Amino acid sequence: MNLRITTIGAGMLLGLSCLSGCTDDPFEDIESNERAITGFSLDKGQIGVADIVRTPETGTVTVYVVRGTDLTNVVPRIETSYKAHVSPASGEAVDFSTGNRTKMYSVTSESGQTREWTVQVKDYQSDMDGTWKVTNMQFQYFIGEGESWGWNGTKNVANNIADATKENDNTLAFTTTGVTDDGKITGTYTHSPGPDGAFADFNYKGTDYNYKFRRLPKNQGTFVRDFAANTITFSPGGQAAGQTKTITIEFNADKSTLKLPFNVQPYDIDWGGDGNKQELGGAKTTWYMLQKEK
Numbered sequence: 001m002n003l004r005i006t007t008i009g010a011g012m013l014l015g016l017s018c019l020s021g022c023t024d025d026p027f028e029d030i031e032s033n034e035r036a037i038t039g040f041s042l043d044k045g046q047i048g049v050a051d052i053v054r055t056p057e058t059g060t061v062t063v064y065v066v067r068g069t070d071l072t073n074v075v076p077r078i079e080t081s082y083k084a085h086v087s088p089a090s091g092e093a094v095d096f097s098t099g100n101r102t103k104m105y106s107v108t109s110e111s112g113q114t115r116e117w118t119v120q121v122k123d124y125q126s127d128m129d130g131t132w133k134v135t136n137m138q139f140q141y142f143i144g145e146g147e148s149w150g151w152n153g154t155k156n157v158a159n160n161i162a163d164a165t166k167e168n169d170n171t172l173a174f175t176t177t178g179v180t181d182d183g184k185i186t187g188t189y190t191h192s193p194g195p196d197g198a199f200a201d202f203n204y205k206g207t208d209y210n211y212k213f214r215r216l217p218k219n220q221g222t223f224v225r226d227f228a229a230n231t232i233t234f235s236p237g238g239q240a241a242g243q244t245k246t247i248t249i250e251f252n253a254d255k256s257t258l259k260l261p262f263n264v265q266p267y268d269i270d271w272g273g274d275g276n277k278q279e280l281g282g283a284k285t286t287w288y289m290l291q292k293e294k
Contacts, residue, residue, distance in 0.1 A: 031111040032083050037061055039079030040119065045069030047124045047179050048227075059107075059117040064124040066178055071096040071121060083110035086117075096121045126176045126185065127255045128225065128232075132290035134170040134194075135257075139213070139286040141279040143269065153279070157213060157286065160276040161204050164213070169194025172216070172290060174223070185225040189234065191218050207270070209280050215245060215262035216288055225249075232260075261287035 037059060040050040045065035053060045065071070078090035086107045088094055094103055101121040108114045137157045144150030157164040171194065176187040193199050202213040217236035224233045233246040250259040262285065269281040 031109075032081065033109045033111050033113055034081030035084050035107040035109040035113055035115040036081045037078060037086065037105065037107060037117050037119075038081060039077075041077050042121075043075040043077070045071075045074075045179065047185065048183065057115075059115055061105075061117060061119040063119065063121045065121055066176060067123040068177075071101065076119075078105070080107055081109065084108060124176065126174070126187075127251065128174045128249075128258070129176050129187075131171050131173045131293045132258055133293055134167055134172065134288055135291050136289040137164055137167050137213075137286065138289070139264070139280075139283045141282040142267075142284055143278055143282045145267075145282075152282075155279065157202075160280055161200070161202050161209065161213070164200045164202065166193070166196055166198045166200040167288070169196060170199070171293070172288075180224070183227065185227070187223055187225070188220065189223050190220050191216060204277060204280060205273070207273075207277065207280075212264040212280070212283055213286055215264065215286065216260060217245070256292050258290045258292070259287055260290065261285055 036054055037052060040052065040061045040063060042063060042065065047064045047066060051062040051064075053062075072095050073093050074096055075091060075093050078086050080086050080090075084107050086105055088103075088105065096103060103119050105117040105119055106114050107117055138154060139157050140152070140154045142150065142152040145152070158168070171190075171192050173190045173192070174187055175189075176185055178186045180186060199218055200213075202209040217234050219237065221234055221236040223235065225231070226233070230248055231246050232249050233244055235244045245262065247260060247262055250261070251257070264283050264286050267282060267284065270277050273281070
């Protein structure tokens with residue numbers, strides 16, 4: 001009995017193997033009419049993936065690049081429909097610097113049908129580029145966290161440290177300058193004092209809290225913005241790499257306000273100090289609120 005089942009099983013496997021190996025390609029004798037661009041990327045300066053739109057009669061591709069990218073000699077890598085070919089060909093150098101930064105590409109299907117594609121290169125408009133004015137600086141604190149007697153709250157930093165008001169007229173300017181191989185935006189920033197010409201000194205009754213609240217670097221530096229993680233990393237100019245700070249950024253719906261929150265650990269409450277000092281020591285997060293200037 002067992003021998004018979006094994007023999008039948010072996011025969012079935014042999015038959016299935018034959019069917020699998022002998023089946024013809026069902027599309028072997030069918031010519032494809034597809035004539036689409038399915039992917040388009042430049043060899044330099046591109047930000048994000050190309051925006052590809054196809055209708056029954058036309059097709060458009062929009063590619064965004066860092067402002068200032070040299071477009072006189074770029075080499076696109078182009079992906080097309082199954083068995084279609086494109087002209088100019090993928091890997092062929094082209095000049096996108098003239099003609100409204102637009103070129104026409106022809107994609108011909110296997111069956112010989114052709115569709116014209118309009119490819120245009122545009123400067124990337126960053127939602128961060130430009131100047132932002134600091135409107136407020138706040139912090140959240142926890143006293144006796146997890147204890148029945150504990151309390152917490154959110155306050156303006158200036159309520160506890162009067163000198164913090166000097167931050168409320170500062171400006172922060174961003175300029176995108178490039179893009180990394182893995183799609184992160186790079187650029188420069190300038191954190192400037194406002195009309196009062198001064199940055200805050202975060203001291204309270206003889207205790208220096210700059211280690212907690214001076215988290216937004218002063219003056220100039222560079223940044224890297226990671227879209228996948230929704231973070232920005234500040235690297236202050238003229239300082240060691242260890243001074244970099246990475247935070248999650250938060251926009252409002254219309255991108256007119258920006259929140260920059262910083263973790264301000266360690267948690268070091270001075271139990272012998274007054275209420276303001278305890279709150280400052282119990283601060284866990286501080287953040288800047290910024291308004292985009294027109």
